[in-house]
Amino acid sequence: MPNHHQQTVPPRLAVSISGSGGTGAVTVGLILLDAVAKAGFYGNMTRAFGPQIRGGESAVMLHFSDQPIETLAEFSQLHLALDWVKFDRFEDEIPLTADSLVIYENSREKPPGLVENSGATLLGVDLQAIVKTIKGSRINMVALGIVAQQIGLARHFIEAALQKTLGRKGSEVVETSMAAVDAGMALLTDTPLSGLANWQPTHQPRWNMSGNEACGLGTLRGGLKFAAAYPITPATDIVEYLARPLVQMGGNLLIAEDELAAMNMVIGASFGGAPSMTATSGPGLSLMIEAMGLAVAAEIPALVITVMRGGPSTGIPTKSEQSDLNQALYALHGDAPHLVIAPLNIQESVNISQWALALSEALQTLVILVTDQHLGQTRMIMDPVDKLPLTLSRLQPKADPTADTAVHYQRYQITDSGISPMSLPGMGSYQYAAEGLTHTESGLPSSRVQDHAQHLHKRSHKILQFDYGELWAQRLPMANAQHTVITWGSSFEAVKEAVKLLNHRGAAISLIGLRLIMPLQAEALAALTQHQKVLVIEQNDSAQLSHYLLAEKAIPLDSEAYAKPGPLLFKPSDLIRPIQTWMEDRT
Amino acid sequence: MPNHHQQTVPPRLAVSISGSGGTGAVTVGLILLDAVAKAGFYGNMTRAFGPQIRGGESAVMLHFSDQPIETLAEFSQLHLALDWVKFDRFEDEIPLTADSLVIYENSREKPPGLVENSGATLLGVDLQAIVKTIKGSRINMVALGIVAQQIGLARHFIEAALQKTLGRKGSEVVETSMAAVDAGMALLTDTPLSGLANWQPTHQPRWNMSGNEACGLGTLRGGLKFAAAYPITPATDIVEYLARPLVQMGGNLLIAEDELAAMNMVIGASFGGAPSMTATSGPGLSLMIEAMGLAVAAEIPALVITVMRGGPSTGIPTKSEQSDLNQALYALHGDAPHLVIAPLNIQESVNISQWALALSEALQTLVILVTDQHLGQTRMIMDPVDKLPLTLSRLQPKADPTADTAVHYQRYQITDSGISPMSLPGMGSYQYAAEGLTHTESGLPSSRVQDHAQHLHKRSHKILQFDYGELWAQRLPMANAQHTVITWGSSFEAVKEAVKLLNHRGAAISLIGLRLIMPLQAEALAALTQHQKVLVIEQNDSAQLSHYLLAEKAIPLDSEAYAKPGPLLFKPSDLIRPIQTWMEDRT
Amino acid sequence: MSVEKIPVKKARPNDYTSEHHPVWCPGCGHFFILRALTKALAWLNLDKENIGLVSGIGCSSRLPAYLDVYGFHGVHGRALALASGLKLARPDLTVIAAGGDGDGYSIGGNHFIHACRRNMDITYIVMDNEVYGMTKGQPSPTSDPDWHSKLAPKGTGLARFNPMGIALASGASFIARGFSGDPNGLTKILTEAIEHKGFSLVEIKSPCVTFRPEQKDWHHAMRLMNVTLTANPMEAAQAIYGSDGFDTGIFFQADMPVYEAEAANEKPHSDSASMESIEKALLV
Amino acid sequence: MSVEKIPVKKARPNDYTSEHHPVWCPGCGHFFILRALTKALAWLNLDKENIGLVSGIGCSSRLPAYLDVYGFHGVHGRALALASGLKLARPDLTVIAAGGDGDGYSIGGNHFIHACRRNMDITYIVMDNEVYGMTKGQPSPTSDPDWHSKLAPKGTGLARFNPMGIALASGASFIARGFSGDPNGLTKILTEAIEHKGFSLVEIKSPCVTFRPEQKDWHHAMRLMNVTLTANPMEAAQAIYGSDGFDTGIFFQADMPVYEAEAANEKPHSDSASMESIEKALLV
Numbered sequence A, B: 001m002p003n004h005h006q007q008t009v010p011p012r013l014a015v016s017i018s019g020s021g022g023t024g025a026v027t028v029g030l031i032l033l034d035a036v037a038k039a040g041f042y043g044n045m046t047r048a049f050g051p052q053i054r055g056g057e058s059a060v061m062l063h064f065s066d067q068p069i070e071t072l073a074e075f076s077q078l079h080l081a082l083d084w085v086k087f088d089r090f091e092d093e094i095p096l097t098a099d100s101l102v103i104y105e106n107s108r109e110k111p112p113g114l115v116e117n118s119g120a121t122l123l124g125v126d127l128q129a130i131v132k133t134i135k136g137s138r139i140n141m142v143a144l145g146i147v148a149q150q151i152g153l154a155r156h157f158i159e160a161a162l163q164k165t166l167g168r169k170g171s172e173v174v175e176t177s178m179a180a181v182d183a184g185m186a187l188l189t190d191t192p193l194s195g196l197a198n199w200q201p202t203h204q205p206r207w208n209m210s211g212n213e214a215c216g217l218g219t220l221r222g223g224l225k226f227a228a229a230y231p232i233t234p235a236t237d238i239v240e241y242l243a244r245p246l247v248q249m250g251g252n253l254l255i256a257e258d259e260l261a262a263m264n265m266v267i268g269a270s271f272g273g274a275p276s277m278t279a280t281s282g283p284g285l286s287l288m289i290e291a292m293g294l295a296v297a298a299e300i301p302a303l304v305i306t307v308m309r310g311g312p313s314t315g316i317p318t319k320s321e322q323s324d325l326n327q328a329l330y331a332l333h334g335d336a337p338h339l340v341i342a343p344l345n346i347q348e349s350v351n352i353s354q355w356a357l358a359l360s361e362a363l364q365t366l367v368i369l370v371t372d373q374h375l376g377q378t379r380m381i382m383d384p385v386d387k388l389p390l391t392l393s394r395l396q397p398k399a400d401p402t403a404d405t406a407v408h409y410q411r412y413q414i415t416d417s418g419i420s421p422m423s424l425p426g427m428g429s430y431q432y433a434a435e436g437l438t439h440t441e442s443g444l445p446s447s448r449v450q451d452h453a454q455h456l457h458k459r460s461h462k463i464l465q466f467d468y469g470e471l472w473a474q475r476l477p478m479a480n481a482q483h484t485v486i487t488w489g490s491s492f493e494a495v496k497e498a499v500k501l502l503n504h505r506g507a508a509i510s511l512i513g514l515r516l517i518m519p520l521q522a523e524a525l526a527a528l529t530q531h532q533k534v535l536v537i538e539q540n541d542s543a544q545l546s547h548y549l550l551a552e553k554a555i556p557l558d559s560e561a562y563a564k565p566g567p568l569l570f571k572p573s574d575l576i577r578p579i580q581t582w583m584e585d586r587t
Numbered sequence C, D: 001m002s003v004e005k006i007p008v009k010k011a012r013p014n015d016y017t018s019e020h021h022p023v024w025c026p027g028c029g030h031f032f033i034l035r036a037l038t039k040a041l042a043w044l045n046l047d048k049e050n051i052g053l054v055s056g057i058g059c060s061s062r063l064p065a066y067l068d069v070y071g072f073h074g075v076h077g078r079a080l081a082l083a084s085g086l087k088l089a090r091p092d093l094t095v096i097a098a099g100g101d102g103d104g105y106s107i108g109g110n111h112f113i114h115a116c117r118r119n120m121d122i123t124y125i126v127m128d129n130e131v132y133g134m135t136k137g138q139p140s141p142t143s144d145p146d147w148h149s150k151l152a153p154k155g156t157g158l159a160r161f162n163p164m165g166i167a168l169a170s171g172a173s174f175i176a177r178g179f180s181g182d183p184n185g186l187t188k189i190l191t192e193a194i195e196h197k198g199f200s201l202v203e204i205k206s207p208c209v210t211f212r213p214e215q216k217d218w219h220h221a222m223r224l225m226n227v228t229l230t231a232n233p234m235e236a237a238q239a240i241y242g243s244d245g246f247d248t249g250i251f252f253q254a255d256m257p258v259y260e261a262e263a264a265n266e267k268p269h270s271d272s273a274s275m276e277s278i279e280k281a282l283l284v
């Protein structure tokens, strides 16, 4: 049992930058993240936008450490405001406290009331005046310099990052920007957060990657050869990322006219033998339901990645929530067993998406990989991930039919595993018609009681009998714990940190992060929780995971749920009190 | 508490007729049902078809009584085979036993093995020879005469029914048919099942109606003014039935290009003020999911009737199953509370559909009414149903705005009940934009934490706080029972009969048939079942209702499920043993 | 925007605007369409409460919240289905559907062709910027084959979708192209479209300054109101196919059967009398 | 069916049929389409295992099970989407999509116009009986406006959907009308359609003897193979709009850009080399 509660807490640094349309707050964030990475550290970056499409206010929140870090910061240690236009929109996302230092452009507006009331130290600087002295420069670059100086980030890392981001615009642009950065670095001499300089840098290679890109990479590693999709926030980046590398790997991307088409294209391509996927979010997933059922009934491998956002309906397209779990589990009409898998953080999205694609191939069925806006669109500096050594693949009939197996090829042959050899177009003597109607082993439509029951059971059996190994959950057991917290997806990292902290304070709590949600490893889970008090933590309004675990008798009847809707991710501190309260109630 | 176990069992009679394409077995069934009704009795008729679209084999199964009767017969007492072509397809639907009498056309084929092995009394007659003596007649009319004679149905009832069905084809057709009927009646003198003659006829008016028509009627009574639909078996009959009367009632029917359109048309019409609905089945419901979520989020009243068939995917379009419950409950993305209602039998479909439409109006939300192929397409002789005295209607703002309420009309105003006054186009000063994005009280899009939570809670609250009265379930409690069976939809009648029989044999079992499935009256249900052993009976493979009740903590953890997939309806005898076994296990 | 003479009537364009400022990027073409629409409504002197304006999802589809009429911001691609239900249930309303090229021609394509075929009295405004603006710059059906984007690094290679040609083949009875940068012409087209009895397609070129900055050049390329109106489908086809996309005006307007609510003309009896006869038919 | 000379080649029509007897009603037009298709395949001497035949749902869509090729009986209205995925993933296959007028023009309308626009090398066979046969007789988009049915007791009142006109406007490069009662003409059309490089619409009038018994008269009305082929869209439009629906033959065939798999021509490196460079791009 790992002694995870004895770790010392790694150093952290939380920086945020905001500004109205065109000020370039996001650019500062991207360069800063890359520069800190180049300096040998880790970090993540999330973004927030006002409702305006472009030219509206925006903000970036960065969280740095000398270890891989996926949680959001509890509060912003350093906030840099390029202006104060509509800053109140970010009140939820950028928590300021008396420990915050707020540096702001002071030539125009005073800080709004909520900033003054936060108790933060306020420091106005005249960025506009500075850029006037450097022809062609912009205030965000001065701000970049200020932040670098404040956190102890050396100039050459900024320069290298700038080179990477702006290099293609020409050396002059880079030089002008660096002049502004230098001006910023020179502006303030106090460096209260200079911690970075004292941290222990790594010299190992690291990746700068979003969770959506991680999913793209994982599926490519898994052998993806076809993707079809219709754009939707926050999933579009997955296919945008794939556009080039998929073709490099000999695959194809098809931009569909709608999600109905996308899902059916995936099924068509997969029928043809290509490991295939689509990516979407709630509204699009809703449109794929019928075709997803076809993949189940006709036993066609298909991976659907759904990146959850706030719901219901159009909801909150740019923010995160874990409220589409019910849909992923239950939306198909009829008894339609399939797989629902979710990565627990950004980094493991690489491997879990590779696994998901491989499982769809091996089990010849629909796999829904569930992530969310936070997991998908947060950008992170992470250690490179080794490719998962999977040998799963699609079962095919022997290429050369022998008399006894192939006289009448039975595409839906009842086998011990429930998995039938699937021929691919081009294989002589193995022609068949894939069928979404209830059918016989050869695929002929049937409405008879026995055929129906037999193939319903075949399809549930193939999924239930499969050995999913250890990946089904991440377990952090504590010796002698009588309390177990269960969570999933993007809530995991915050829950983990909260639990670790409580462990550290002496509370014995085990933690289970579920990856394979359907088929639920209900017996294993029940065995782990049977003498435990259980709390399920999830980010939605109706406690969807908790209800599901109860329905499957996988947790005790007196289990409780801490379920809160989005659209803001849990921070570890949000969870300490609820967990404590639950523990008190329970003792 | 009703003494339902002391009733004497009413008389019953089970007749079936089969024949290959064009022999007219279905026509015989329809006329027979109507004639028996005219004679003062009750009955129901189900159909079965081979896979051929038309011209293929078909069969009808009739079950008569002197009381309203909705169950299927345990076995066919009298089977009349117009020929034996592909009769084995009906093996499941037409159970024959040693107590069956089988009369068959013997000029061509011998009875198949399965009929011979059944032990039934076999009686061959040469129908072909008879029709040759009556110019223009058909063998099915001779068969009709035989059946009438066998069951003791007087000639003039047949004549009246024939007149109704064939009258518009001219008196000659009716006369020829009656000649054939007469020949049939004269053919056999033995009338082993002549029971009908001894039954007590009623002289009360009765309806001849299918469950789909019942839903049409109920919604018309509820004030339906708009329907849009795309054809799908087994739901099309609902809108086909509505086509004329809806217009008579001042409403409109729109044939949609697909189900996506149908659902959005409903929402548009309802936004305009018309109580509106659509009807579909699993594949179509799958396509309506996204727009159903819009009805929830934008708070637009909308009724969706889904008539379940065998699933998943295209499944078994012409047969029954209760496997779309999960979809009706959980398919929408996001937290999207709505209503799921199901009638327990054909007759109450009239009132329950009226109720469903009224609830959608009163609660300004989506109501899914779930029936199935059996409930929808079985034709039944029933007592006329009184209109439900409902006063539910859509809450509207006062027509003339006063300064304080209307300066800024708040379409999504937070109220105690969660229901906000909804203005209709044409009402001056109450303009607003209905919104599927997360929004404020005035309907303006918002992505803020607080607006999101507030309106999620508003929408769940309005549904939870509502008083649904007694209609939520049909309860048949037994004094001192320690066992409770719970079921829903088309399984109800068979379960009820099985439970009654066991009650009669001395087993104390209570029965609950659920109509309001979401929001589940979980507390009421838990109170009823807390010290009970509970068995949930349903017709699907994955025990969907049972899982749902467990998830809602509405039944004890040790409850069991008896779940069997379709596509054949339970017969009471199918359930006796499972219930007994469960009771034995449990004592 | 040029200042125009508003006819001496009660309503003014601003009467139709709501208090909400559009979330569009500064300079977005959609602003000018909003303005032209309010002008057309004022010109027609329509009562605000008798207008139903429905949309799908996209930057363009945000329109309803910016007018003080009965609006509906529905789901992506389904504006025309929603509008059809509304119009049939409420024939008394002026029903307008609005949205973008992605909303209307990609995901909404099926409703588009079937709404044209039904030829109900609905005005359909497509704010065509040849891109998915809202989702940040993917190719739409009207994008040029060689327009590069993240999703299609080499362009889609696909011929442009021809909305007006398809509308004509599908049975729309009014087909026009407008330009957001031509307020006068656009107001005129919209006025005519709303007045036209039947389905009106108003396809409006509306630059997306953010994801298609090159569209700012449309100002030079567009030929304003240079098209000759015809009621002859073959002539219209010639004009539509012959156009390079920069001609504006009304290409086609014809008097064609309009699909309408059947009920209104039908109801001789009282509801209860009708219901009684309906129930009577069920008796054995 | 008339007996025809089969060219002296290896394959025969019956080689392509499966052992299953169609569930169609006796006399249904779809039987003759099945036969003509097997003849065309035999004529082209295609290998069975290299044919992908996909369909939606409907009587017509039952087709795949009756051929001994790689078939897919998908869901209602989505055959063309399925076919597009298959063709892009497997450019080596001959991909044929088939279905009914309801499947293709009603619920499948969006995929229809976008498949035309993509102009992938797919043959689309629509078995048009102007009715929903499978669901027992509802009006389809191609039904006459005054055809009475339970669902539309007075007829729909809607102008007929014009599949060929819409296909032309949408960018299909091969457009033909056939008649199930003309085996020779139909075989010829299907052969040409399959051989044509690009999207081919073969709209086939196929009587539904059960729900549209009056369609038996089509035998008299159809004018067999009387159409003049053109590669000029404007001429084709004239012929299509000018036709009363009873002319048969190839109306339009043109050499137009075909959307194809990009990958095949692209792959200079090994998978592992490609993967390595893809991962390298992620490094800080």
Ligand SMILES: Cc1ncc(C[n+]2csc(CCOP(=O)(O)OP(=O)(O)O)c2C)c(N)n1
Residues within 6 Å of the ligand: A230, A231, A232, A233, A259, A283, A284, A287, A314, C057, C058, C059, C060, C061, C076, C099, C100, C101, C102, C103, C104, C127, C129, C131, C132, C133, C134, C135, C140
């Ligand atoms: C079912 C569904 N799929 C995808 C999306 C994502 N989405 C929102 S707007 C949009 C396209 C907008 O483009 P367009 O209609 O041209 O409007 P514009 O923003 O360019 O004005 C898309 C794909 C969605 N909201 N719903």
Ligand SMILES: Cc1ncc(C[n+]2csc(CCOP(=O)(O)OP(=O)(O)O)c2C)c(N)n1
Residues within 6 Å of the ligand: B230, B231, B232, B233, B259, B283, B284, B287, B314, D057, D058, D059, D060, D061, D076, D099, D100, D101, D102, D103, D104, D127, D129, D131, D132, D133, D134, D135, D140
């Ligand atoms: C999503 C969905 N909606 C509706 C149906 C019901 N349905 C099955 S076939 C069909 C229409 C068939 O008509 P057509 O395509 O013209 O084929 P035909 O039977 O006339 O050959 C319909 C509406 C379905 N299977 N799936």
Ligand code: SF4
Residues within 6 Å of the ligand: A053, A054, C023, C024, C025, C027, C028, C029, C030, C059, C060, C129, C133, C134, C207, C208, C209, C210, C211
């Ligand atoms: S993104 Fe484009 S279409 Fe959207 S508001 Fe901005 S300029 Fe307009």
Ligand code: SF4
Residues within 6 Å of the ligand: B053, B054, D023, D024, D025, D027, D028, D029, D030, D059, D060, D129, D133, D134, D207, D208, D209, D210, D211
């Ligand atoms: S119903 Fe019509 S289309 Fe279907 S098989 Fe019969 S004749 Fe053919």
Ligand SMILES: [Mg+2]
Residues within 6 Å of the ligand: C058, C100, C101, C102, C127, C128, C129, C130, C131, C132, C133, C140
């Ligand atoms: Mg656009």
Ligand SMILES: [Mg+2]
Residues within 6 Å of the ligand: D058, D100, D101, D102, D127, D128, D129, D130, D131, D132, D133, D140
């Ligand atoms: Mg048809």
